[in-house]
Amino acid sequence: MSSTPTSNVSSVDVALIGGGVMSATLGTLLTQLQPDWKISIFERLEDVAQESSDAWNNAGTGHSALCELNYTPQKPDGSVDISKAIGVNEAFQVSRQFWSFLVENGFIKNPEDFITPIPHMSFVWGEKNTEFLRKRYEALSQHPLFEGMEYSEDPAQMAEWMPLVMQNRKPGEKLAVTRSLNGTDVNFGALTHLLTKYLKESGHCTINTGHDVLDITRDPAGGWQLRVHNLTVNTQFTVKAKFVFIGCGGGALPLLQKTGIPESRGVGGFPVSGQFLRCKNPDIIARHGAKVYGKASVGAPPMSVPHLDTRMIDGKRALLFGPYAGFSTRFLKKGSLLDLPKSVKTGNILPMLAVARDNWDLTRYLIQQVMESNKERINALRDFIPDAQAEDWELVTAGQRVQIIKKDAAKGGVLQFGTEVISSQDGSVAALLGASPGASTAAPIMLSVLKKCFADKLPEWDAKLKEIVPSYGQKLADNPELCRKLREKTSEILKLNNPGRAEV
Numbered sequence: 001m002s003s004t005p006t007s008n009v010s011s012v013d014v015a016l017i018g019g020g021v022m023s024a025t026l027g028t029l030l031t032q033l034q035p036d037w038k039i040s041i042f043e044r045l046e047d048v049a050q051e052s053s054d055a056w057n058n059a060g061t062g063h064s065a066l067c068e069l070n071y072t073p074q075k076p077d078g079s080v081d082i083s084k085a086i087g088v089n090e091a092f093q094v095s096r097q098f099w100s101f102l103v104e105n106g107f108i109k110n111p112e113d114f115i116t117p118i119p120h121m122s123f124v125w126g127e128k129n130t131e132f133l134r135k136r137y138e139a140l141s142q143h144p145l146f147e148g149m150e151y152s153e154d155p156a157q158m159a160e161w162m163p164l165v166m167q168n169r170k171p172g173e174k175l176a177v178t179r180s181l182n183g184t185d186v187n188f189g190a191l192t193h194l195l196t197k198y199l200k201e202s203g204h205c206t207i208n209t210g211h212d213v214l215d216i217t218r219d220p221a222g223g224w225q226l227r228v229h230n231l232t233v234n235t236q237f238t239v240k241a242k243f244v245f246i247g248c249g250g251g252a253l254p255l256l257q258k259t260g261i262p263e264s265r266g267v268g269g270f271p272v273s274g275q276f277l278r279c280k281n282p283d284i285i286a287r288h289g290a291k292v293y294g295k296a297s298v299g300a301p302p303m304s305v306p307h308l309d310t311r312m313i314d315g316k317r318a319l320l321f322g323p324y325a326g327f328s329t330r331f332l333k334k335g336s337l338l339d340l341p342k343s344v345k346t347g348n349i350l351p352m353l354a355v356a357r358d359n360w361d362l363t364r365y366l367i368q369q370v371m372e373s374n375k376e377r378i379n380a381l382r383d384f385i386p387d388a389q390a391e392d393w394e395l396v397t398a399g400q401r402v403q404i405i406k407k408d409a410a411k412g413g414v415l416q417f418g419t420e421v422i423s424s425q426d427g428s429v430a431a432l433l434g435a436s437p438g439a440s441t442a443a444p445i446m447l448s449v450l451k452k453c454f455a456d457k458l459p460e461w462d463a464k465l466k467e468i469v470p471s472y473g474q475k476l477a478d479n480p481e482l483c484r485k486l487r488e489k490t491s492e493i494l495k496l497n498n499p500g501r502a503e504v
Helices: 021-033 083-104 127-140 155-161 188-202 249-259 282-286 339-343 349-358 360-371 374-381 438-453 455-468 480-493
Strands: 004-017 039-043 115-117 120-125 150-152 175-180 184-186 205-209 211-218 224-230 235-246 268-279 291-293 307-313 316-326 393-397 401-408 412-416 419-423 429-434
Touching (some): 004 021, 004 224, 021 188, 021 438, 039 188, 039 211, 083 455, 083 480, 127 150, 184 307, 188 205, 211 235, 249 268, 268 339, 268 374, 349 412, 438 455
Parallel strands (some): 004 039, 039 205
Antiparallel strands (some): 150 175, 224 235, 291 307, 307 316, 401 412, 419 429
């Protein structure tokens, strides 16, 4: 069904494409920093936070490397590299400071609506993995960002920390666990709704749901022109914007390509889908109260690290296990099967072919995951819950993630896990590509957008940025006293000091 073009043209200072936590975070920062700017958010679906930010489409882990073993790889000499874990944890502390500012100033009324204290644990079995976890604990526990982490190989202690995992486990098995009470569960869907509510009430931002951005072209007068389809009334119109942020998850790559900026050339995407087993038995849900992460299989992407995951969603406790990776050519959960083939251009086909050639472990892993039966999924669950029964669990589909493929002089192309901001040289357009750790680091990622795209405004914004994020311009990893002070302050403001709040 064709839509009707109109002659309507509107102008904004900032256009944010995608109604997820990234656009909501950037919009909130800009509203605080430059309240005279006019901002518009455009979301294709009927409401915000329906794709990757939705609580059922992501793990909800406040990713701070407390339990995620993929952030602490083991070196060939057997030592554990904690550099990435430090970076991830520090980034999450920035997000905590940003959220605390919003709560402290009344822009978000109740932090319990989106964040809950949940213990984070790493769980391994076998002599080799136990040795790795012990070394990881020894390296991390000495760092101020990981203060308070505990380690145990004692079955009685582990049974106290995670009774469901230890029940009916074979005696004599070599097991090890680390635990941090500084962990959190974050409902990023709820957070996105709270941020967009604030933006709407501020009077400086319009939230346009049911609006699909079809094209982005240079405006001869400067800035950009967006061709927008109003799906409700089936009309098209033009929006002129001085700055455009493309933050629509997997949908960002095709729109970045439409800008035609040189920085977009050679960039491709590799979509990975996910599924979880969701517990249907309230008694089992009540017996587990932690995020317990294990080790990923060889070749598995970072978002496929297995975990038994207590969630707080819309005030109710839930229990998930997974994720089980899969493959779809869609770039969004509610996208098109043509997303991947349409993204292949002359500039990125060689990097994409090089990645296909060099990533057989990942390809094999995805094929195995897609072919898995429910019996095999339950067997994987039994590594974490020895007496798990199939009738207590149901399979649910999680969100779609698109990993970044980039040109590489040596290999032709490389597959990158993580997130990256790609912006034009003049800073008038930026796009966020990639996945994990994603939403947990929305605040620091959006601060990097400000640095890339508004460098001339940073001196003017400096004082306000330090009010929003007290550690702005400093490294918490290098300042134990400030690290401890801010962790205590944000814990108090976000009401994280009471682990019993979630009755775990």
